[in-house]
Amino acid sequence: MKAIQKELVKAIRERTPKGINVVDIVTDLIPMSKEAAYRRLRGCIPFTLDETVQICNKLGISLDHLVELEHENQYTFHVIPMNSSDPLEEYYKMMTHTLHRIKRLQSAPKSFLLTAQNTLSHFFAFKYNLISKMKIFKWVYNTNPPGLIKRMENIIIHPKVIQLQKEYMNTGQLIPSSVILDESIINNIIQDIIFFTNIEIISEKEVAGLKEELHGMIDDMEHAAVRGAFPSGVKANIYISHTFFDATYLYAQNAESKFCSIHYGLNHLVCENELICDNQRLWIESLIRYSTLISNSGEFIRMQFFKKLRNDLDSLAILQAKNV
DSSP states (O other), X not given: OHHHXXXXXXXXXXXXXXTSOHHHHHHHHSOOOHHHHHHHHTTSSOOOHHHHXXXXXXXXXXXXXXXXXXXXXXXXXXXXXXXXXXHHHHHHHHHHHHHHHHHHHHHSTTOEEEEEESSOOHHHHTTOHHHHHHHHHHHHHHHXXXXXXXXXXXXXOOHXXXXXXXXXXXXXXXXXXXXXXXXXXXXHHHXXXXXXXXXXXXXXXXXXXXXXXXXXXXXXXXHHHHHTBOTTSOBEEEEEESSOOSSEEEEEEXXXXXXXXXXXXXXXXXXXXXXXXXXXXXXXXXXXXXXXXXXXXXXXXXXXXXXXHHXXXXXXXXXXXXXX
């Protein structure tokens, strides 16, 4: 129980904004005197189970993670449910939670991200409405009952979702990052576009719009690679992987905490266990050994890589014709 109480106090302190007294946070969450809050934070007396549950719910702390401290080799992952009667509202809730987590990471000192991307990075893609819509549409199409949304044009993305995505992108670009890109990131979405076009659930107008936005996103990625920085000016080391990896992996750390995640589509598994996080970091760092840095170096490989992305994208019309 002592380990649980210690970890709970640590989590409360991590989630207390700068300039705010942690005691004030506790008394705002739980009706008690400041002296009672001080005694709990010092470990003189434990938080009750009811108090612990209330704090975890209100601060987004994983109660499962606290409990797992007592059980060796048992680790907790958090997952957002995929099936819902209102998948777009479920997506909004998921993005709200994700934005909160990335803001918490960015606001603390010594924050950094390691990520290996086999899909279009949110830190670039969320600038573009049609690309974002395509990602949401694929997620809804794959994870919900057939016929729920018949065509991409039938999806109405609420402005609050668009704003949330761009806020996530802008916050992410404020964190020093190392990004490993799979060489097939554009081919993957091209295959999606061809498939959805051939079964007639996205229109020619949408395909043309996607091609235009993808060219813009490739330009953005190349500018970041040339500068070695995001548009925000924050450092970004960009690598091209020469080996295949089967998912998108992320490791994040600041001076106070760490977490890791594995992404499939728009959904993801998140874990804060230190051992799991350290293993994920080692995995991503191992991929760097089989990759080429194209930020402020590797000019020839960088030029060839982005030229290939553009050529693959320009061949979309030919590929469509072959699959008709």
